[in-house]
Amino acid sequence: MKSMKTYVAAAITVSAVVATAPVVNAQETSAAASPTAPSSSSNRAANRELAKRVQTALYKQKGMDWSDVHAIARSGKIYLVGMVPKQAQIDLAGKVAEGVSGVTSVQNNLTVEEEGH
Structure with a gap:
């Protein structure tokens, strides 16, 4: 037992x-x-900071309407989303975003706003 x-x-x-x-x-x-x-919270903070710098660079472009443009950052890659009144702004937004320190690539998903909207 x-x-x-x-x-x-x-x-x-x-x-x-x-x-x-x-x-x-x-x-x-x-x-x-x-x-x-790096922790996920520090990654999120870095992404927010980079997106903010891109938005600031866009707003510094005088005479352009950036009110419906948003920058989203993911590990150095910038996604531009929203609508602008002219095709020229789409091209300018991509160039401005590429020129911001820390941006590794830009995916420009901006569209031209249709008349009357």
């Missing part, structure tokens, strides 16, 4: 160790990666 209790206790102990080993390793792996990898 005593050997059966010892066997069951040993089996439970081994099971507990085996069950927790992957969890411990997963925690160690992600903890080791955390110091070198």
Whole structure:
């Protein structure tokens, strides 16, 4: 009877160790990666800052209507979305965005606003 209790206790102990080993390793792996990898909140902050700099550069272009133009940043890539009154503004917006420090590429999704809208 005593050997059966010892066997069951040993089996439970081994099971507990085996069950927790992957969890411990997963925690160690992600903890080791955390110091070198930028956090998602710092990525979001950097994206917001870059988009803001592009928007500011656009607004500095005098005589143009940028009210319906929005810049979205994702890891250096800028997406321009919205509507402008003239095709020339689409081209200018792309060039201005490319000239902002930190921009690696620009996807210009601007469209010309239809008459009467």
